[in-house]
Amino acid sequence: MTTEVRQLLPEQWDTMFDRLERAFGGPADSPEDRAQWRRVTEYERTLTVWDGADMIGTAGAFSFRMTVPGGALLAVPGVTMVSVQPTHRRRGVLTALMRTQLDDFRERGEAVAVLTASEPAIYGRFGYGVATKQLHGTIDTTRVSFAVPAGAERVRFRLLAAHEGRAACEEVYARLVAGRPGMLARQPGWETRPTLDPPSGRDGAGPLHCLLAEVDGEVRGYARYAVTGEWSLAGADETVRLRDVEALDPVVYAALWDFLAAIDLTSKIAFHNRPADDPVQHLVSDVRRCGLGYRDGLHLRLVDVGAALAARAYSAPVDVVLAVEDAFCPWNSGNWRLTADAKGASCERTGDRAELALPVRELGAAYLGGFGLSPMAGAGLVRELRPGALAEASTAFRTDPEPWLPHGF
Structure with missing residues (x-):
């Protein structure tokens, strides 16, 4: 199969939304809902995948600003309208969409991406972790x-x-x-x-x-x-x-x-x-x-580990070297020294020995402070390499009040 990823053109919007509804099944959206989605569509951030003359995949993004711990507003793309037609499942279409999107987010300088998932199991393999609860x-x-x-x-x-x-x-x-x-x-x-x-x-x-x-x-x-x-x-x-x-x-x-x-x-x-x-x-x-x-709410992915961790504040002082594993966005892999407190943070690459090892998905899950690193370590997903590093980092990442996404997209 030869496919091509293209930017959505305005005259293709109805076809795109029809394909989206077909992929998700169920009744069609009301005319009012459909008109609302058309109004907020960002065409330069909406992708389509074509097999010849047939549109067989879609994915978009909205340009949001999200509060991070400490109260700062961070520019984040909200991934949306992701679909693959039933005729083209398990052929790499979704992977191609995720690859193109994340490369684009990185080029735009966006350190964090977010989404809400129709099925939570889908996006973990692309580095998204569940970051809030409903x-x-x-x-x-x-x-x-x-x-x-x-x-x-x-x-x-x-x-x-x-x-x-x-x-x-x-x-x-x-x-x-x-x-x-x-x-x-x-x-x-x-x-x-x-x-x-x-x-x-x-x-x-x-x-x-x-x-x-x-x-x-x-x-x-x-x-x-x-x-x-x-x-x-x-x-x-x-x-x-x-x-x-x-x-x-x-x-x-x-x-x-x-x-x-x-x-x-x-x-x-x-x-x-x-x-x-x-x-x-x-x-x-x-x-x-x-x-x-x-149930799960917001799913979050760190596009740029250093910039993302430096953009938020922390509940307690922390100085820890994180060994991050990120196969899908390898530019994030490696050791990062996080030095932070309630006033701010820095996070830079380092050659120092790692003190805490974890996949980027778990780091994304902990990013907003709603899920502790210690329970993840209990599940074997986070590994403590220096005694005390886990407790120090877990306390620093947690936030009060808990994070929450008020509406879907």
Whole structure:
């Protein structure tokens, strides 16, 4: 098979998206969703693979800015729209796409790449490690109450259509981005994504609502949710499907959850993507009746080990030589001396003896601070070569709060 990787042309967008939908299966995206993806497509960063006149592979990237530990915003490509047609699986098409992308990221000077995976097992062989978790759950609000701190009586609520509250929600979101690693600063065109609400995608729920929480006339938090229409012979048994909930302080955050739990005719709050350390776990009266669980969130790859490790801050002083193994991007392989603390870091190549050895995938998993190096060592994925180096590095890499990706791409 002779294939060619090419940059997507604007007139090829519909073909590209049709091929993407065919590869993923299931129903087609709504016209509203399709239009949104077209608006944010970066053609110069979108690749197609051709077998003759047939487009048989796709992969794109979005130009994001992501918070890293210490609060800095790092330019990162968000890998997206990756597909291979069923007729061309296991022929090296995906490998060719990953090779072309990573070489391009390196040429652009982008030290870190990120993605969300349809199947977590796919991207590890290209050096991507799972760097954040998503907390999901279904809270039985007939049995669970919420602790509401003093001051909640000052919170006033306004209920709007989702698009009507967009500007106020974006202001709150923007103020939160720097406080948690993994969050993405909203790029132009992405502000409409959280409020998309095509009727074909509601799956039995009503329209998306925007709940604004105000204190002394200032919007301090918001929630976006829809309510299902479930009834039984016993009466209403509806679910609040929570899409987003954010606040600038703990009082408003607790008040929002308390409001959601008291919506008439509902008996549950279902949510699918909250931070692993979300405070809601400490607000509920009975955590067993919340159906909590985790799944992988952001997958992260170090494109330039030295630049990436120097771009973040660390929770404790560390001076360690890392032996990095990276077969797919061999320019990263070798020994790197990381010297860092809470104020900043340097990471340079060194001929000094290695003190900690690990694959680039595990280094990517630890990069945002949500996964410790010590548990990875317990799994045999990280090797300590100097006594004490593991504990020193593991402590330095961890962050508080935990990293979180608020939305997919």
